[in-house]
Amino acid sequence: MPDSFPPDSVGLAVPEVHHFTEPLELSCGRRLASYELVVETYGELNAARSNAVLICHALSGNHHAAGFHSVDDAKPGWWDDYIGPGKPIDTRYFYVVCLNNLGGCHGSTGPRAINPETGMRWGKHFPPLRVRDWVLSQARLADRLGIEQWAAVIGGSLGGMNAMRWALEYPARVRHCVVIASALKLTAQNIAFNEIARRAIRSDPDFRDGDFAEHGVVPRNGLALARMVGHVTYLSHALMGQRFGRELRSGSFARGLEVPVEFKVESYLHYQGDKFAESFDANTYLLITKMLDYFDLAREYGDDPAAAFRTARARFLVVSFTSDWRFAPQRSEEIVQALVAANRDVAYACIDSDMGHDAFLLPNARYEKLLRTYMNRVAETC
Amino acid sequence: MLRVDLDIVRRWIAPGSRVLDLGCGDGELLRVLMDSRGVEGYGIEIDPEKITHCVARGVNVIEADVDQGLTDFPDKSFDTVLMANSMQVLRRPDHAIAEMLRVGQECIVTFPNFGNIRTRLFLAAWGRMPVTRQLPYQWYDTPNIHFCTVQDFEALCRERSIRVLHREFVAEQFPDRLLKGVWSNLFSATAIYHLAK
Numbered sequence: 296m297p298d299s300f301p302p303d304s305v306g307l308a309v310p311e312v313h314h315f316t317e318p319l320e321l322s323c324g325r326r327l328a329s330y331e332l333v334v335e336t337y338g339e340l341n342a343a344r345s346n347a348v349l350i351c352h353a354l355s356g357n358h359h360a361a362g363f364h365s366v367d368d369a370k371p372g373w374w375d376d377y378i379g380p381g382k383p384i385d386t387r388y389f390y391v392v393c394l395n396n397l398g399g400c401h402g403s404t405g406p407r408a409i410n411p412e413t414g415m416r417w418g419k420h421f422p423p424l425r426v427r428d429w430v431l432s433q434a435r436l437a438d439r440l441g442i443e444q445w446a447a448v449i450g451g452s453l454g455g456m457n458a459m460r461w462a463l464e465y466p467a468r469v470r471h472c473v474v475i476a477s478a479l480k481l482t483a484q485n486i487a488f489n490e491i492a493r494r495a496i497r498s499d500p501d502f503r504d505g506d507f508a509e510h511g512v513v514p515r516n517g518l519a520l521a522r523m524v525g526h527v528t529y530l531s532h533a534l535m536g537q538r539f540g541r542e543l544r545s546g547s548f549a550r551g552l553e554v555p556v557e558f559k560v561e562s563y564l565h566y567q568g569d570k571f572a573e574s575f576d577a578n579t580y581l582l583i584t585k586m587l588d589y590f591d592l593a594r595e596y597g598d599d600p601a602a603a604f605r606t607a608r609a610r611f612l613v614v615s616f617t618s619d620w621r622f623a624p625q626r627s628e629e630i631v632q633a634l635v636a637a638n639r640d641v642a643y644a645c646i647d648s649d650m651g652h653d654a655f656l657l658p659n660a661r662y663e664k665l666l667r668t669y670m671n672r673v674a675e676t677c
Numbered sequence: 678m679l680r681v682d683l684d685i686v687r688r689w690i691a692p693g694s695r696v697l698d699l700g701c702g703d704g705e706l707l708r709v710l711m712d713s714r715g716v717e718g719y720g721i722e723i724d725p726e727k728i729t730h731c732v733a734r735g736v737n738v739i740e741a742d743v744d745q746g747l748t749d750f751p752d753k754s755f756d757t758v759l760m761a762n763s764m765q766v767l768r769r770p771d772h773a774i775a776e777m778l779r780v781g782q783e784c785i786v787t788f789p790n791f792g793n794i795r796t797r798l799f800l801a802a803w804g805r806m807p808v809t810r811q812l813p814y815q816w817y818d819t820p821n822i823h824f825c826t827v828q829d830f831e832a833l834c835r836e837r838s839i840r841v842l843h844r845e846f847v848a849e850q851f852p853d854r855l856l857k858g859v860w861s862n863l864f865s866a867t868a869i870y871h872l873a874k
Contacts (some may be wrong), residue, residue, distance in 0.1 A: 612732070628741075628749060631739055632749045632750075635719055635739070635750075635754075636751070636754070638695070638717055640737050641719075641737055641739070642728070642731065642732045642736075642737060642738050642739075643738070643739045643740055644725070644728050644740045645740045647725075661725050664729055665728070665729055665732060668729050668732045668733045669732050671733070672732065672733065672735055
């Protein structure tokens, strides 16, 4: 059966659930008595345990980064273009770990899970999280998997923030840190888009003040609207023009309003929104967008990012994309300048792409070659 | 970069110092300086292929356009700012040198000397823009848009009150190597300047 997977695929991916009973002290002062993390791994951990790579997902990501859950799967994991045998993050050399983070809604402990203390769903009562809480939970997972030090921690967008936080919280446990389309902190414009999305969710009558699950409903409209707004900001002006232009999916201007006109871009956004509303949890969306808004790498370092990076020991690769206006190249360049001021090793490339913020997930010859070249260096030190 | 040029540049860089290399190319010079002088080096490069080469060599490289200035770099944040054989491709070499002197305590600039006898003879004899071994381009496809001679560069340093700490001249061919000591502007192929404000 695995013969039917593409040869450069990791093939069948089997999620594993890891249960943790040591309480997790959270940044907000509350604690999780126990929790579960859903994890996928690809490749083999070598005898020296030196070839482990952690993949950090972004806002709507999950543990399924590569491969297929069955031969019938229409699509592989969310970063399959970059993870696999012969791909930039080459599973012939690396042991790749990807998990659904705490607070998520794809199997790890989050708002959809049952709070063991109450026997009820966490829902809106799930404690607020910070990126450092993710790092702490990921460090526990690394302990569980026998990984003392990551060869690399890699992430895009929110995942890039996660990767940088790793390099600061556990300097001795990260050899390389790959930060893609990310930022030291969100801009006002970025927070504004997140708040529009949150309001869309909260104002859906089916949100029921976060208790939608108890009422057996899902705030589909709110979630879909949140995703539609997000999606527009992840694409570039040029890409939307190329992909959709003003083409119509149905109706025609000639026949007037009897047959309503629908632009291609409208139907695309509705499709994306509705698909997202089917699978994503509204409380998770609120929780994780707040993590993004509150993230500020240098806050506890006197607002000096260079001082923050001086605690890091990792080497860095920073990547941005020309048409990304949600996490613009200037945001990555702020990271790079802080790393230079802190005397850390860094390579930075701004990749020409018209794919907007989504570019970090999509095929791009230069990006692939750069990441492959960097990861080859990482592999040499394993 | 030629071995002789490199040896001269290396002499002027203190072990363990912080070095910024503008137009660092494939990172060869920085790699040598890292390995032989233990410098903390960063390169700036605009060419995607060359950036990938730097990454393959494990050389710190930052994608940026030197013509846009070094505004992201604080004053005196490097011991030495280098520019090896890149000045002539810039839109405003004078601005770049001013930026180098702002960001670095000291600067090193190397450039092909357009006042070289071979260039002069080429132009005089054929009446056409010189195409030499060192400068193999036609006028229409050359990336080199701002050539200067040793005399020109000396004049710029005087006008802008730039201190010349050292100057060295490199010639490739036999008689030139002897004569460059006397007539540097005529016989050197490459000029190497060590500058400070």
